[in-house]
Amino acid sequence: MTHIEPQHQTAEHCQDPAQLTSHDGDAEQRGGGDGKDPENEPWHAAQSRSRIPQQQGRQKSDSARDSDGQQRAPTAHHLSMKLNSVGNDVRIRTQTQSGTHKVQEYDAQGASAWHYFLGLAAGATLLGIWLGEKGFTSWSARGGWLMIAVAGVGVILLSRIRWVLVLLCVCAVVGGMRSHSEWNAVHSAEMGPFTGRAVLVTDPEPVGAGVRIVSEISGKRFESWLYGSKAKRAMQHVAGESLAVIGQREPTRSRYQRRLEVRHIVGRFEVSTMSDIEQGAQAFESRFMLAANRVRSALSDGAQILSGDQGALFSGLVYGDDSQQPDSMVARFRSSGLAHLTAVSGQNVAFILAVVAPVLTRLKRSPRLVVTLLILAWFAIMTRVEPSVVRAVTMAGISAIVFAAGRTSSASKILAATMLGLFVIDPFLVWSVGWWLSVGGSGGLILLSQPLKRSLESTRMAHHPWLMVWIVPSLAAQVGVLPVSVMIFGWPSAMSIPCNLLAVPVAGIVMLLGVPVALAAGFAPVSVAHVLMWPFGIGVRWVDTVAAIGERLQPPMWINLVASSILVGLSLWAMLPRHRCDNLEM
Template sequence: MSPHLWIIAVAFTCAFAARVGSEVAARTTIIVTVAAQFSALPIAARLTTLPFIWMMWSAACVAVVVVALRRVRTPRNHTSFEPTPRDHTSHNHASHHPARWLAVVALVFAGHGAAQWQRLATPHVGEYAGVAFARSDAINKRGAVTLIAEVDGENFRLTLRGRARSALQTVRMGDALLIDAERVAYDTRRLRFVAGRHVQGELRNVTVHATAPSLALWHRAANRVHRLIEHGSRTMPRDDAALVRGLILGDESRQPTRMTDAFRAAGLGHLLAVSGQNVVLLLAALTPLLRRLSPWSRLTAALAIVAMFALITRLESSVIRASVMAAIVQVGFAIGRDVVPLRALAFTVIGIVSLDPLATWSIGFVLSVAATTGLVVITPWLGDSIFAATTAAQLGVAPFVIWWFGSMPGLALLTNLLAVPVSSLVMMVGPLLLGIAAFVPDPVAAMCVAPVTAAVRFVWWVAEWGLRMSLPAWANLIAWLSIIVFVIRRIDGEVRFVGHPRARL
C-alpha cells in the first residue's frame, strides 16, 4: 500500500473507529454505569476530571498513527528497475502489515471514543452556586434565551423564559455568569443530539445574579468584531441583518424560523452558518497581501488570521476543520513542500479526531469533511467550473444529508449554483462595507450597506423559491439519479481519453 493510500485509510479508520467506540458506549448502559461507579471513587474522580488524562490518551493515538506510518513507509530511492530481495521484503511487509496496524489504530481510537463518551455521559449533577462561563452566544428564539454554560469544566444548556430571559440577552461567548442552578444530566437519547457540541445536560431552576464581560483578550477581541458588524448592519432591515451576520460570522441568534426553514428546504442550510468556505474566501482575499511577506512571516500571519477567524466564528466544527487544513497547507508552503489536498484533509481528520473523537458526532464536521472530499476527488474529473464544484460538493454530502434529514432536495444543485456565488461575494466584501458603516452616520451607512442588502435579499429569494418549488419524492429521486449518471459518464469519458484527472489528488 502506498503512503498516499495508507494515510487516507488511517484517517478513515480513526474517524470510523472513534464513532463506533462512542456508539457502543452510548448503547451499552453497563459501561456507563460501571464508569459512573468508578468515577465515584475519590482518586478516580480526581483523575477523570483532569483534561490532562484525555490529552495523554490523544497523544497515544497520535503516537500509534505516527509509528504505523513509519512502519509501512515504502522505500523511495530505487536506482534499478529490477526488484531486489529487499524490495520483495519491503513489499511483503507493506502488503501484509497495514491491515494489522489498521486494526491497532481502530482499537485505540475505539477506546478513545468510548472513554470520551463515558466522560460526556457522567457529569456532576445536583445544586450549584457559583460562576459559570458562556461557551456560546445567547440565542433568542421562540420566546426563550438559550446558551451553553460551562460549570466546573462541564457544558450544560441554560434556558430562560419570560422576564428572566432579559438577564441573558446580551451575553456573549466567554462572559461570566453568577448563578444558582440545578445540574441535570441528559439521558442517552438526548445526548446523541448534542454530543458534537459536548453538552452534557441542562441547568434548571436558574437564577442569574450578575453577568460580566470576559477578561480574556481573545474573547474581548472576537466580541468586539461581533459588535462592530452588528452596529454596521443597524440600517438594514432586521431579517436582512440577521442573514448577513449568519453569512459572515455564523451568528444564528436572530434568524427567524421561516428563514431557517426556507434555507434548509432549498438545500442552502449551510449558508446560514459559517463553514470552510469562509476560511477559503478569507485567505483568498488576503493572498495578495500575504505574498509580499517572507515564507515564515506569511506562515505566521496566515496562522494568526485563521486562528482569530475561528475564535470570531465561535469555533464551529466546520471552521476548525478548514482552519486546521489551511494551517497544514500553509506549513507545507513555508517549508517548500507540495501539499496534496486529499492528504492534507486526511491529516486534518486524524488530528481533530485524536484530540476530540466526539467530533464524529458533529453534523457540521462530518458534512464539512464530506463536501471537501467531494471537491477534491470529483471536481478534477468534471472540470474547473462552478457547476463542477457545486456538483462535487453536493454528491459528497448527499449520503449524510439523506441519512440525517431523510431527503436531499432535488433543486439543491440549482439553488446552490444561484446563491453560493452571491453569498461568497457577501462574505468577502460584506465585512469591509459593514466595518465602514459602523463609523459613519446612518444615511451614509445605509448607502454603504445597500449592495450587501441587495445581495442577501437575492440569496433569501433563491431559498424561498427553492421552498416553493420543492419536488415530490419521486422527482427528487429522478433528479439525483440523472446527476449521478451524468457524473459517471463524465468520469468514464475522462478515463478513456485522459487516463487520469487533471489535478493530482
C-alpha cells in the same frame, strides 16, 4: 520546487509512442543499442535496460544537488515528463534561476500510497471511536475488538507491509481509547448545588418565550433554560463572557440526551440566581476571545443597517450567525437546498485569507505563517468553533504549514490528515451532521471537480470556460453531500441544483466583501453606512428570492429521485478511467 502529481501509467496503454517523449524535444531512445529489435525484446529485458538511464539521471541529480548546496525555488517552469518502459517513475525537469536543471523523480505508487494510508488511518480511527463508545461492556464491542486483534496479528505476520498495518491498528486503538475516555467524562460529571462563575460557551439563543444557554461550570458543559429577567440579563452577554450564578446541577433526562452528550453537554443547570460579575467581569475572558467578540459585534452593527430580515441573512452568509433568522427563512433555505450558505465553510475561510492577503504577502515566511495561523484561530472563535469551521480552519492551517515548509501536498491528503487528527482530538465529531456535510462537500470538490471538468470539456462547454467554472464546483459539492443528506434529511429537492447555480455566485460576492465593508459600516456615520451596505442589500435579496422560488416550485418526489440519479450517474461516468495517455497532457 515544482510538484507534479504522478499518474499510474504503463507503456502498453499508449497508442502513440511519441506521447512518451518530453515536450521540449529531449526524447528517449526506444530502440536497443545492441542491434536487437525492441519489438521482439522480452518485457523484462526492456525494463532492465530502461533502468540504466534512470539511474544515471538520478546520480547526476544527486551530484548537482550536492555541488549546489541548496536548492533554489523555480521561477520559469520548463516541465518535461519522461516515462520508462514500465511507466512507474515520473521525472520532472525544472529550470531554476541559475539556469541549471534539477531533476526530481517521484515514484507514482509511493506518492499515491499516502492518499490510501491516510484514508485508511482515518477509517480505522473511526471504527475505533464507534467501538470505544461501548468499551468492553457489550458483546458487539468485545467481538469487534477481538476481530481487530486477530485480523491485525494475522495479517501483520503474513504481510510484507507490516508497518502500515501496525499503524492502522494503533489508529483504531487510539480512537477507541479517546472515545471511551470522552464518554466516561460525560457520564461521570459531578452533580449537585453550585455557586460560582459560569462561562458562556455559546451565544444565548432565543427559543419561544425563553432563552437557551450553554455554560461551562468547573470544566463541564451544562444546558440552561432561562425566562423573564434572567433571560434578559443573559441576552446582554455573548460567548466567552462570565456570569455569577447559583443553582443546581442535574442529569439530563430527555429524549435529546444523546444529542446533547455528543456536544459535550453533561447535564442541565437550573439557575436560581444570576448576576453580572462586578468590576473586571471579563478579566476571565481571554484577550483573543475579547478581540473576536468585538469584531463580531462590529459586524453585527453593520448588518443591522440592512432592513428587515436582510440583516439576519447577511450575518448568516458572512460569519454564520443564524440566530436572528425567522423560522420561515430557515424553512425556505432548507427546502431549496441553500441552507449550507448560512453555515461557515471553507469558502468563508478562503475569502477571509483573500482579504488579508495584501498584508500577508509583505511578511517574511515565518511571520507570515504565524499571522496566518492567528487569523485562522481568530476566525474560528468569532464564528463559534462550529464543526464545519473547525474542518475548514484546520485544512487551511495545514496548507499554510506545508507551504511555509517549502513543500506541496494534495488537497485529498490534507483532508484525510484533518479527519484523522480531529477524530483523535474530538471523537464526538463522528456524530456531528454538520461535520459530515462539511467533509462531504469538501471531498466532492476535491475528487469530482477535475473529472467533471474533463467530461464537460468534451462537450460544447469547452468553448465557454466560465460556464464550467460556474457549474462544476456546485455539482461536485452537491454530489459530495448527497449521501449524508439522503440519510439524515431524505432526498434533496431537484430545485437545489438550479438554486445553487443562481445563488452561490452572488452569495460568494457578499461573503468576500462583506467583512471589510460591514466593519467600516459599523464605525461609520449612519448615512455613510447606508451607502456602503446598499449593494449588499441587493445581493441578500437576490439570494433570499432564489430560496423563496425554490421553496415554492417543489417538484414531485420522482423528479427528485431522477435528478439525484442523473447527478450521481454523471459523476460516476466522469470518474471512469479514460485512455491513460490522456493524463500525460501537461
